[in-house]
Amino acid sequence: MDEKAKDFIREIIDADIASGKHSDITTRFPPEPNGYLHIGHAKSICTNFGIAQEYNGKCNLRFDDTNPVKEDIEYVDAIKHDVEWLGFKWSSLHFASDYFERMYILAEKLIGMGLAYVCDLSPEDTRAYRGFASKPGKNSPFRDRSIEENLDLFRRMKNGEFPEGTRTLRAKIDMTSPTMCLRDPHMYRILHRDHHRTGSTWCIYPMYDFAHCLEDSSENITHSICTLEFEPNRPLYNWYLEKLDIYRSRQIEFARLNMSYTVLSKRNLRTLVEKGLVNGWDDPRMPTLSGLRRRGVPADAIRNFCSLIGLAKRNSTVDVALFEHSIREKLNKVAPRVMSVMNPVKLVIENYPEDKTEHFDYVVNPEDESAGTRPTPFSRELYIERDDFMEDPPKKFFRMGPGREVRLRYAYLVTCTAVVKDEDGLITEIRCTYDPDTRGGNAPDGRRVKGTLHWVSAAHSFPVEARLYDRLFNKENPMDNEDGIDFTSNLNPDSLLVTTNCMVEDHMRSKTPGFICQFERKGYFSIDPDSTSEKMVFNRTITLRDSWKKLKKNKK
RNA sequence: UGGGGCGUCGUCAAAUGGCAAGACACAGGGUUUUGGUCCCUGCAUUUGGAGGUUCGAAUCCUCCCGCCCCAGCCA
Numbered sequence: 001m002d003e004k005a006k007d008f009i010r011e012i013i014d015a016d017i018a019s020g021k022h023s024d025i026t027t028r029f030p031p032e033p034n035g036y037l038h039i040g041h042a043k044s045i046c047t048n049f050g051i052a053q054e055y056n057g058k059c060n061l062r063f064d065d066t067n068p069v070k071e072d073i074e075y076v077d078a079i080k081h082d083v084e085w086l087g088f089k090w091s092s093l094h095f096a097s098d099y100f101e102r103m104y105i106l107a108e109k110l111i112g113m114g115l116a117y118v119c120d121l122s123p124e125d126t127r128a129y130r131g132f133a134s135k136p137g138k139n140s141p142f143r144d145r146s147i148e149e150n151l152d153l154f155r156r157m158k159n160g161e162f163p164e165g166t167r168t169l170r171a172k173i174d175m176t177s178p179t180m181c182l183r184d185p186h187m188y189r190i191l192h193r194d195h196h197r198t199g200s201t202w203c204i205y206p207m208y209d210f211a212h213c214l215e216d217s218s219e220n221i222t223h224s225i226c227t228l229e230f231e232p233n234r235p236l237y238n239w240y241l242e243k244l245d246i247y248r249s250r251q252i253e254f255a256r257l258n259m260s261y262t263v264l265s266k267r268n269l270r271t272l273v274e275k276g277l278v279n280g281w282d283d284p285r286m287p288t289l290s291g292l293r294r295r296g297v298p299a300d301a302i303r304n305f306c307s308l309i310g311l312a313k314r315n316s317t318v319d320v321a322l323f324e325h326s327i328r329e330k331l332n333k334v335a336p337r338v339m340s341v342m343n344p345v346k347l348v349i350e351n352y353p354e355d356k357t358e359h360f361d362y363v364v365n366p367e368d369e370s371a372g373t374r375p376t377p378f379s380r381e382l383y384i385e386r387d388d389f390m391e392d393p394p395k396k397f398f399r400m401g402p403g404r405e406v407r408l409r410y411a412y413l414v415t416c417t418a419v420v421k422d423e424d425g426l427i428t429e430i431r432c433t434y435d436p437d438t439r440g441g442n443a444p445d446g447r448r449v450k451g452t453l454h455w456v457s458a459a460h461s462f463p464v465e466a467r468l469y470d471r472l473f474n475k476e477n478p479m480d481n482e483d484g485i486d487f488t489s490n491l492n493p494d495s496l497l498v499t500t501n502c503m504v505e506d507h508m509r510s511k512t513p514g515f516i517c518q519f520e521r522k523g524y525f526s527i528d529p530d531s532t533s534e535k536m537v538f539n540r541t542i543t544l545r546d547s548w549k550k551l552k553k554n555k556k
Numbered sequence: 557u558g559g560g561g562c563g564u565c566g567u568c569a570a571a572u573g574g575c576a577a578g579a580c581a582c583a584g585g586g587u588u589u590u591g592g593u594c595c596c597u598g599c600a601u602u603u604g605g606a607g608g609u610u611c612g613a614a615u616c617c618u619c620c621c622g623c624c625c626c627a628g629c630c631a
Contacts, residue, residue, distance in 0.1 A: 126628095
C-alpha cells in the first residue's frame with residue numbers, strides 16, 4: 001500500500017494520539033450563516049469531516065451565529081443542504097446561539113475574577129486608545145471599575161438599559177501587548193436586534209474570539225481547524241480557555257483555498273449577486289456549492305479535488321485547470337454519451353431511401369462496459385455541426401469538405417457531393433452519398449477515414465436550449481486591476497452563451513433536471529431546473545479537452 | 557519599521573541530515589469509430605539570497621531579501 005504523505009494537521013493528530021493526549025478525535029465545521037458555501041469551504045469541510053472519518057472520530061456542524069445583523073435562517077438551510085450534498089454527515093448539529101446562556105455566565109465569571117470590565121468608550125475613542133501596531137495602547141479610563149459595578153453594568157447591558165454602541169464588555173489583558181487582539185478585546189457588544197433563532201431574548205451578543213473558543217470547548221473539540229487569518233488570535237483563544245479553566249481545544253490554522261480565474265470571498269460573491277452580474281448564488285458560473293451543483297459538477301469531483309490540492313500553511317493559488325481536470329476525470333467515468341448538435345446544418349444523404357429508418361447500436365459509455373448499448377435512429381436527413389464542415393479545408397482538418405469521405409459515428413461512411421447556399425452565401429444544406437457497405441462505420445475494403453462526426457436524425461431529434469458556460473473571469477487574478485478595487489472589470493463577457501436551437505436525440509425527452517451526460521465531442525452537460533415541458537435547458541458543465549482548438553490557436 | 561506566519565518546477569505539493577516524490581499544466585510520440593479517454597517520453601544538477609556547521613544540508617546555525625495576516629463594538 002502506498003502511504004500517502006500526511007499533511008501537517010494529520011501529523012499533529014497522529015502525535016497527539018501517540019502521546020496519549022487524545023484517544024478520540026473531534027472536529028467541527030463552523031460556518032457563519034451569512035452567505036452560501038463555496039469551493040473554499042469545501043476544502044474546510046473535506047478536511048474536518050475527512051479527518052473525523054479517518055480517525056473514527058466525530059465532526060460537528062456548528063453555525064457560528066453570533067452576529068444577528070448579518071445572519072439569516074435562509075443560509076442555515078442552504079448550508080446544511082450543501083454539506084449533505086457533498087457527502088458528509090455531522091455527528092451533531094449546534095448553534096453558537098445555543099450557548100449564549102453559558103457564555104453569559106462565563107463572562108460574569110471573568111468579571112468576578114477581575115478579568116473583564118464594562119467600558120464606556122465610544123467606538124472612536126476605543127480606536128484611539130488601542131494605539132498602533134508599533135505603538136502601545138493606553139488603558140481605558142473605565143478599566144478599574146469595581147467588580148460590583150461591572151457586574152451591575154453588564155446585567156443592565158443584558159437587560160437592554162443602554163443604547164447600541166454605548167458600552168461593551170472587555171477582557172482585561174494588556175493594552176501594551178504587541179499582539180493587537182490582546183489589547184483588552186471586546187467580549188460583548190450591545191445589539192438591539194432580533195436574532196434568527198433567539199428572537200428578542202438577547203440584546204448583547206458575544207464577539208467571535210470569546211464565543212468561538214467556548215463553543216469548541218463545550219463540544220470537546222480536540223482540534224479546532226481554521227484558516228490562517230486567525231493565527232494572531234490564537235493567544236486570545238487560549239487565554240479565555242485557560243482563565244476559565246475549561247476544556248482546552250487546540251486551534252490549528254491552514255491556508256485557505258484560492259483559485260485562478262475565480263473570486264472566493266463571500267463579500268465579492270455577494271457583490272456579483274447583488275449587482276445582478278450573475279443570476280443568483282446558484283448561478284452555474286458561481287464557485288458556490290449550489291452553483292457548481294446546478295452546473296453539473298459531481299460532489300465526488302469536488303471531494304477528489306480537495307484531496308489533490310493538499311493542506312499546508314503557505315498562501316497559494318490553485319490552478320483552476322486542476323479543478324477542471326477533477327471534473328472531467330469523474331464525468332468521463334460516469335456520464336452516458338449522447339449525440340447532440342449545437343449549431344445544426346442539414347445533411348442530406350442523396351442515395352438513402354426517403355422513408356427508411358434504421359437503428360444502430362450506440363455504446364452508452366466506453367469507459368463503463370456495464371452501461372451497455374442502446375439503439376439510435378438514423379435516416380436520410382440528418383443534422384451535423386456547422387463547424388464540422390469547411391468548403392476549403394486545410395490539410396489538418398479531418399472533418400467534412402467537398403469530395404471528402406468521413407464517418408458518421410456508428411452509422412456509415414459518407415462523401416460530400418454538394419453544398420446548397422442561400423442568397424447571402426450561408427450554407428443551408430450539405431449533400432452527400434453514403435456507402436451501404438460501410439454499415440456500422442467500417443469499410444470492408446479496409447480504407448480508413450480521418451474524421452468521425454456526431455449527428456442526429458432530423459426526424460428523431462428535438463431542439464433544446466444550451467447554456468454554454470465558461471470561466472467567469474478572463475484574468476488569472478480577478479482582483480488584479482487598474483483601480484485595485486473593481487474586480488468586475490475582469491468579468492468574462494462570454495462566460496454565458498445561449499443557443500436555443502441545439503438538436504438532441506429524442507430519447508432525452510424523458511430525462512429530468514440534474515441528469516448529467518456527455519454530448520459527444522462537445523462536453524459534459526446537465527439538465528437545468530429551468531427546463532419546462534416546452535423547452536429543455538442544458539448547462540454545459542465543462543468542455544472536453546480540445547486538441548483541435550489548441551492546434552488552431554497555436555497556428556495563429 | 558511591533559507581533560504572528562510563509563518562501564521547493566508555470567501552478568499545487570512531498571521529502572523530518574543521506575542521492576529533490578507525485579499531480580495539474582506544457583511539449584512530443586503511440587492507440588482510438590469522440591481531435592475525448594488511455595498509454596509512453598520529456599519537463600528543478602537544485603529548494604528566495606549570501607555565508608557557516610557537517611563526510612554529507614531543502615532540512616541545522618547566522619545575516620539578508622520577499623510575500624501574507626493583525627489597529628471592526630465582523631468572522
